[in-house]
């Protein structure tokens with residue numbers, strides 16, 4: 335029986351464990367914090383649970399008047415808060431933590447039911463391969479014992495940890511990382527979010543919806559510098575319209591507590607004050623002190639494990655998956671890299687990782703979902719594609735629901751009409767991107783997308799309409815010979 339040891343039990347690790355067990359290997363997962371990893375315990379699941387509350391707040395708050403809903407309130411006008419709905423953050427956070435722990439428990443159950451051994455502790459590689467090709471993994475267990483496991487293949491899937499700035503050390507009370515916000519019992523009255531990438535934007539939007547006054551400090555020209563520029567513009571407009579103070583081209587140098595306030599100093603000397611500060615300035619891979627380089631595993635300058643498209647590292651028999659590789663920091667990609675590693679090491683059929691078919695979503699309001707080639711790829715000539723963008727305000731369902739912001743964008747090859755990418759900016763865009771994902775993954779043409787029925791009225795009608803418009807453009811191009 336092939337012995338597999340997996341260090342780190344997040345999506346990269348536990349999904350790999352399930353596949354390896356199904357393929358008949360003897361599998362051990364070593365994890366220091368609980369199966370599901372940061373994805374389940376501190377990052378993905380908790381943030382999306384918090385955002386679920388924020389989403390209900392925003393959709394009610396922003397549309398109840400237009401939709402004719404009356405809120406019965408006997409409070410005299412001078413005593414009424416500006417907002418109609420409020421939130422009990424302590425209750426929200428207790429729900430968040432309960433769901434996270436329950437999901438970790440469910441994952442542990444399904445992994446152990448599949449025959450995998452789960453060890454609580456910290457794992458590291460010990461030296462190089464033995465003559466028989468096996469390796470040693472040393473585990474410092476939760477009760478301080480040291481165990482040595484022998485493995486024919488090892489998967490490193492240890493994830494990443496929030497990056498901290500030397501002069502903005504989190505204290506867990508007022509200066510916070512995204513893993514610490516769920517200990518708050520009361521809503522921050524004035525939250526400063528440092529960092530306008532996906533994590534910063536998601537939390538800024540969520541806390542704004544929950545009722546905090548939010549300042550978003552962005553070192554770049556606009557929020558979400560890595561996303562579709564049109565989508566980022568829509569989101570920034572919405573943020574500002576709802577009262578968020580978005581500070582562009584502003585780099586935070588330090589954050590310190592002053593009594594029950596936090597002062598954030600920017601690189602140009604300006605100081606901003608809030609009740610709390612959330613640092614969302616990226617993450618660093620959990621690859622230190624794991625014996626990786628001694629075992630022949632090459633790391634990048636940033637400390638990520640170098641891997642190829644079948645998750646092999648530079649050391650024979652050592653694979654790596656997920657955030658510790660820095661390939662694409664998504665739970666879905668971590669899981670796929672982990673599965674691919676197991677298919678490869680256990681000799682099953684394997685498809686190398688293809689990042690161009692990954693769909694991803696920014697869970698703001700509106701959400702931003704993306705798949706395939708991007709506007710940037712078209713602009714720099716990496717992909718020759720024509721593009722159509724349909725604002726949602728022309729969509730009948732959007733009008734009925736009072737949705738004003740957002741669009742559907744499709745990219746297709748000019749000659750064949752094959753769909754190569756798409757962006758949806760809408761409420762629940764994460765659900766609406768799937769047909770475009772299917773098209774990209776299966777090389778469907780705009781004609782095939784256009785000919786599938788959509789429900790009337792529906793937001794997905796805009797995807798079909800976009801495909802129809804690209805078909806017309808293709809015909810006109812063919813007729814004019816261009």
Ligand SMILES: Cc1cc2nc3c(=O)[nH]c(=O)nc-3n(C[C@H](O)[C@H](O)[C@H](O)COP(=O)(O)OP(=O)(O)OC[C@H]3O[C@@H](n4cnc5c(N)ncnc54)[C@H](O)[C@@H]3O)c2cc1C
Pocket residue numbers: 341342343344345346347364365366367368370371372373374376377378379381382455456457458491492493494512533620624655656657658662663664665666667668697
């Ligand atoms: C706020 C936030 C929200 C996010 N939301 C989403 C989302 O909505 N969708 C999405 O796809 N992605 C999301 N992500 C990204 C996603 O969480 C990560 O891509 C995913 O967690 C990566 O999985 P992983 O298996 O690589 O590592 P992790 O989930 O980080 O798991 C690694 C595990 O390894 C353990 N470990 C570390 N070192 C050792 C060691 N030496 N020995 C034993 N165990 C060890 C850790 O304790 C942890 O349990 C989000 C990220 C953040 C920060």
